[in-house]
Amino acid sequence: MMKLPESFLWGASTSAFQIEGAYNVDGKGLATTDVREVPEGMADTKVACDHYHHWKEDVDLMAELGLKVYRMGFSWSRIMPDETLVPNEKGLAFYDQLIDYLLEKGIEPFVTLYHFECPQALVDAFGGWKSRKMIDAYVKYAEVCFRHFKGRVTKWVTVNEQLIATAAPGLAMEYLKDPHERAKWIWQISYHVSLAEHRAFDLLRTIDPDAAIGPVCAIQVVYPASSDPEDIRAAQEAEEMMEFALLDMSVYGEYSPSARTWLKERGLLPETETADEAVLHGSRPDFIGVNYYFSTCAKYEQKPFDFNTSFFWASDDCRIIPNENLKKTEWMNMGIDPQGLYNGMRKVWERYRLPMIVTENGMAVSETPDEDGRIHDTYRIEYLRDHINAVMRLREEGYPVFGYCPWSFIDVLSSHQGFSKRYGLVFIDRTETDPKDCRRIKKDSFRWYHDVIEKDGRDL
Ligand code: BG6
Secondary structure, three states, rough: OOOOOOOOOEEEEHOOOOOOOOOOOOOOOOOOHHOOOOOOOOOOOOOOOOOHHHHHHHHHHHHHHOOEOOOOEOOOEEEEOOOOOOOOHHHHHHHHHHHHHHHHOEEEEEEEOOOOOHHHHHHHHHHHHHHOHHHHHHHHHHHHHHHHHHOOOOOOEEEEHHHHOOOOOOOOOOOOOOOHHHHHHHHHHHHHHHHHHHHHHHHHHHHOOOOHHHHHHHHEEEOOOOHHHHHHHOOOOHHHHHHHHHHHHHHHOOOOOOOOOOHHHOOOOOOOOOOHHHHOOOOOOEEEEEEOOOOOEEEOOOOOOEEEEEEEEEOOEEEEEOOOOOOOOOOOOOOOOOOHHHHHHHHHHHHHOOOOOEEOOOOOOOOOOOOOOOOOOOHHHHHHHHHHHHHHHHHOOOOOEEEEOOOOOOOOOOOOOOOEOOOEEEEEEEOOOOOOOEEOOOOOOHHHHHHHHHHHOOOO
16 A cells, blocks of 8 residues: 655645646647637636746745645646647646746645546547547556656546546537437446556556556545435445446446446446456556545436436436535535535545545635735635545544645636636636736635644644
8 A cells, every 4th residue: 555645745736727728839739628619708728827827926826825735737638739649848848847846845746647638639530538549548648747757746646537537528429419328438438548547557657666646536425315215225326326336447447246237237338358357457546536525415216317317427216416404605506515525535445445635625606806805715714624624533533544635726717617616725817708817816715724734734
């Protein structure tokens, strides 16, 4: 098992396409997220937070905040723009300067290779993850990164939230209108991603045995909507299919009997090849990254096979609904549930016995500065405090949680809902349609989190 860091890693998170901008400069190829249709009046990836031109100022802010680790993403299409898979020197140079400056400031870079996007050229050339060619392309990309940043990046994430990543727009499946056919592709794509992930685990061990690698999972904390045994089973099945089936593939290289049965009964089992077995069973991750925002409830309900269970999961016997007992806000419409983080991480530990780090956790709010030009985000402080307390409780009880990274360090472009939905500790002065100068303004939560780090999470 990975050796835990000596001190707890207080960090913060972002991803490449949600902050960088500069979507077509210095040899960067177009990413799937650059070409997808964005509703009129909503921000896109072209400028985002203009981190590409503000990276130094951003690292200075991280240093001021006291971050020990920065969970960031690489843009695949900046490093490897097209299907020739030839690395783009200018793309690597951008990350060189960023990583070197982070290290100079004593901040550890913790890099995600794949966060919801890939080069559009790979989708155009062979259908992206639909094809096994994508597995080789991903492994080539991982190899370039592992070799180039060896010794400087010592913690890697293979894939952010496989659940969402495999159903993300731009993977050439929007034209499939039949939910069953689309679900079949989603599971096939997910299977290809798992193969790619295991090959990357294996490769890193050869290239840099001192580095650690793991997946990031969107943990699903699903309570039964009632004590009706059918609801209890629906909740169990929802967690199994939306979380554990994917994590089981990452860790054990196989589906559980219940997940396999569920897929088989619905004709959704992916197509496999004989050589896959050895790849899937040949390696394991060092840790599990946990993303958590809210919990949900499951209600048993027989219905036509559709995607209304939740936006990424197609089912015919379960509906995901909000929990009546939780406080809801504009963007957190499933409710806020810090206890859910504790419950969910305990389950992850019980099933996998691997060290864990919270790679994302945060509260979205539409915000504008007050008359004094500041953002007094007491609601976010409350949200983060309650969730950090859940993490501290896990630590005290002896669960191996080695870090916490709120989402997000700066306000970022939402994964699919523009720039009005803000999660950051730092405000970015821009609107949906006007990037202005993307000025950085520290929110009250920035100052508060600085003190949390200084006190190592005690007495919040
Ligand atoms: C996580 C993603 O699912 O949730 C992030 O890893 C994303 O990329 C975050 O931004 C919040 O979701 P959204 O849709 O509000 O941006």
